Amino acid sequence: MIAPTTPRKDMVMFIVFAIAILTLPIWMAPLGGSYPDLLQKFAIFGLFAVGFNILFGLTGYLSFGHAAFLGVGSYTAVWSFKLLSMNILPAIFFGMITSGLFALIIGYVSLRRSGIYFSILTLAFAQMSYNLAYSVLTPITYGETGLQLAQYDPRILDAQATVEGGGIPLTNLFGLEMQGWPGFYFCAVVLIIGFYIAMRITRSPFGMMLLAVKSNQNRMNYTGLNTRPYTLAAFVISGIYAGLAGSLMAVTDPLAGAERMQWTASGEVVLMTILGGVGTLLGPVLGAAIIKYFENIFSAINESVLHAFFGFLPDFIENGLVNVASLFVGKGWHLTLGVLFMVMVIFLPGGVIEAYDRIRKRFFSKETRSSAAPQAGDD
Amino acid sequence: MKSIITRRGLLKGTAAGAGVAALGSVAPTHFIKNAWAEEFRNDPTNKSAITLGFNVPQSGPYADEGADELRAYKLAVKHLNGEGDGGMLNTMKPLSLKGNGILGKKVEYVTGDTQTKSDAARASAKRMMEKDGVSMVTGGSSSGVAVAVQALCQEMGVIFMAGLTHSNDTTGKDKRRYGFRHFFNSYMSGAALGPVLKDEYGTERRAYHLTADYNWGYTTEESVKNTTEALGWETVAAVRTPVGAGDFSQYITPVLNSGADVLILNHYGKDMVNSLTQAVSFGLRDKQVNGKNFEIIVPLFSRLMAQGAGDNIKGILGTTNWNWSLQDAGSQAFVKSFGQEYGFPPSQAAHTCYVQTLLYANACEMAGTFNPVEVIKTLEGFNFDGMGNGPTEYRAADHQCFKDVLVVRGNENPSSQFDLLQVVQQVPRSQVEYDPSIFGGELGPYKA
Structure with a gap:
């Protein structure tokens, strides 16, 4: 399954990754995606997908309820802003702790089953959390309206009391406000750290154990090895990643809503991982970026933009093209994404990373023949 | 070197001095002007x-x-x-x-x-x-x-x-x-509906609320409840329904046996179309409860919704911002x-x-x-x-x-497919006005 890799190759990949993430604002500019909010989402959902991949990519356990941890992380972070301080460090810390605890409980129950039963159990737990957040726990979550900051929140750790008529303070890291570009760079650094940890986990003996669970869990059980602690650890780690991503969402935009926990959100991270390449390190980040790009850029294209784009053509061709193309943009962006996803799964089950590998093999076949693995390579 | 002050030299000197003085006095106003034209986000001044x-x-x-x-x-x-x-x-x-x-x-x-x-x-x-x-x-x-x-x-x-x-x-x-x-807003809807409800349905009614489960639903339920209870109506129950539920039958069945004779649908958009259609198909409007005709009220009405609900909206009371x-x-x-x-x-x-x-x-x-x-x-x-x-x-x-706020009724005899709401009363502004402090909250600063 795994292409031979060396620590040196990993280091090179990691450094290239870090540079690519930090220079996102420059090379996303020609693609029309160079604005803080979208790039923050790239980093946050990249982190979410990286964490999800530790569970799904390594152990093969397909969780359909990871958005629950994302939501828990967000709610905890916003409550930390409300009660403790607008400083983001406690918010992130508590976000990770509570989502880790949640993951421990849900994982402990769900991991008693595997395969489709596990997926259904996680889905059920996530839907339960969603419905709790949406209606039952309204005093904590504020239901459909969403949890928001208010002028007169206690914020007991913040030194200066709320100024009369001063507005709601912004989230900050010791005074550095986390909106706009600083917010992106903070998320980017967290993503790079998270990526590094995921890389080390994948390459560690623990990671090998998880891969063994994926390839044949029965055989492991027969050798007298209890795999439950390993899978549970992987589940909790990926839950903490999701909680971290959720608290980062609250950091860049202090609001938490129940829709973050809905099954569509859980499905989204599965799509991201599959689109990018299951079991690879870079794949989930790429998948997250592609989906968020579609959601934010394609959904904003309207007919007048299309008319401007096809404006050089004669009128009757222009109108025809605009009519066809407008099905796939604006509110039709889901359709484009669906088509892309189908094409990927049918022709490139290994996702973007497999596409990259195939291209590389075609052009550099002599050099890589000895090292290339037959299936989807691991970066 | 003789230093002779000539007339020409003196004039030049004075002019230069005046120039400097003028510059000096212009400069501050220039800065003040810049300071006044403060920077703000997405200033379009330099764009076409x-x-x-x-x-x-x-x-x-x-x-x-x-x-x-x-x-x-x-x-x-x-x-x-x-x-x-x-x-x-x-x-x-x-x-x-x-x-x-x-x-x-x-x-x-x-x-x-x-x-x-x-x-x-x-x-x-x-x-x-x-x-x-x-x-x-x-x-x-x-x-x-x-x-x-x-x-x-x-x-x-x-x-x-x-x-x-x-x-x-x-x-x-x-x-x-x-x-x-x-x-x-909801408060105005409640205030405008009050007198009309009293005229149409009297003061002894039992109301059952179905409410969209978010901030709009809550305030609408509250405002309408305050109004109807002031008329002497009794509120039997107020049930929250999720937004976008699609199927409301599980919420409507309990209404039949609740002893209520008015159903208030605090729903909007497709939710209202669905809940109203289902309520009517359950036969609520043909029922007699407590010796009175069963009635349905939709506090926030719109023509688009009326179009979606078809014949079901005939005779139903609500309020609207404009028609x-x-x-x-x-x-x-x-x-x-x-x-x-x-x-x-x-x-x-x-x-x-x-x-x-x-x-x-x-x-x-x-x-x-x-x-x-x-x-x-x-x-x-x-x-x-x-x-x-x-x-x-x-x-x-x-x-x-x-x-002013409009109280409307679903048109019994529409003259076209768009002529669905009939204005019952144009409630004057003075009747729906309230003190801004009753809801709390604070506007916040002018400078973001």
Whole structure:
């Protein structure tokens, strides 16, 4: 399954990754995606997908309820802003702790089953959390309206009391406000750290154990090895990643809503991982970026933009093209994404990373023949 | 060297000195002027066009309203740029707009899909502010979304002109300095409905509420409840239903055996279409309870919903912000140009969005700047007329518009497929007015 890799190759990949993430604002500019909010989402959902991949990519356990941890992380972070301080460090810390605890409980129950039963159990737990957040726990979550900051929140750790008529303070890291570009760079650094940890986990003996669970869990059980602690650890780690991503969402935009926990959100991270390449390190980040790009850029294209784009053509061709193309943009962006996803799964089950590998093999076949693995390579 | 002061030399020297003095005295005013023209987000001064952000639900339970809002926005942009027949620019008073854009700049727009979700709406609004450089964000067809986007706009320092949002919270406990609402609210609906309900259904009724489970539903339920209980009605139960539920039968079955004789549907959009249709198909309206005919009330009514619900809305009472059948010059002008453009009359959502866009543009023109601080100050306490609701005031204390409210009834004999609501009463502004302090909340600072 795994292409031979060396620590040196990993280091090179990691450094290239870090540079690519930090220079996102420059090379996303020609693609029309160079604005803080979208790039923050790239980093946050990249982190979410990286964490999800530790569970799904390594152990093969397909969780359909990871958005629950994302939501828990967000709610905890916003409550930390409300009660403790607008400083983001406690918010992130508590976000990770509570989502880790949640993951421990849900994982402990769900991991008693595997395969489709596990997926259904996680889905059920996530839907339960969603419905709790949406209606039952309204005093904590504020239901459909969403949890928001208010002028007169206690914020007991913040030194200066709320100024009369001063507005709601912004989230900050010791005074550095986390909106706009600083917010992106903070998320980017967290993503790079998270990526590094995921890389080390994948390459560690623990990671090998998880891969063994994926390839044949029965055989492991027969050798007298209890795999439950390993899978549970992987589940909790990926839950903490999701909680971290959720608290980062609250950091860049202090609001938490129940829709973050809905099954569509859980499905989204599965799509991201599959689109990018299951079991690879870079794949989930790429998948997250592609989906968020579609959601934010394609959904904003309207007919007048299309008319401007096809404006050089004669009128009757222009109108025809605009009519066809407008099905796939604006509110039709889901359709484009669906088509892309189908094409990927049918022709490139290994996702973007497999596409990259195939291209590389075609052009550099002599050099890589000895090292290339037959299936989807691991970066 | 002899130092002789010649007449010519002296003159030169004096002139130079005067020049320096003049420079010296000019420079400070120059700096002061710069200081006054403060920087603000997305200042369009150096651009040839001003961009507005239209953030509406294009998917989800309020998609029909969203589509109509977008039509109205496009029409408003046309009229602002001096295209088309000008619509309400011909009737609005006082009017500073000249039909050449805003402050001489052409108006352009970008659109986004809120999906009726706070997260998606905020992401979309952020894109407009950060990437597209919009000077104003407007839209929304859900109070949850409106409140979330309004808070974001306050943070970012961009004006938010709320579209269709009816919750008391929008200009109540969640009001913001940068947010403005032209639409009426739940409190006004309750206050306007009260006397009509008393006349029609008497003072001894038992009401059962089905309420959309978010801030709009809560405030509507509360306001209507306060009104009906003041009439002497009893509230049997108030049940929360999820937004976008689709199937309401599990909520309607208990109504049959509850002993209630009035069902109040605090639903909107497709939810209201579905719940009303199902309530009628369960035979609620043919029932007799406590010796009285069973009645259904829909506090917030709209023609789009009436269209969706078909015959089921006949005879049902509710309130609305505006209806296309109004005969004043402003409404007529708007209905005419909307009809010419799209071939059917506008909804109340379209009306409020169109008016909001014009009001923002007019305030910029009046203030002579796009600086939001000055524009806000111009809008606060602004009195206007000729926009379909009679004399209207943007109250400075909570940025809520005060105007007459319409109590309507589903038309028993519609003359066309759009003639679905019949105006029962035009409730005067004085009857629906309230003290801004009852909902709490604080507008916040002028400078974001």
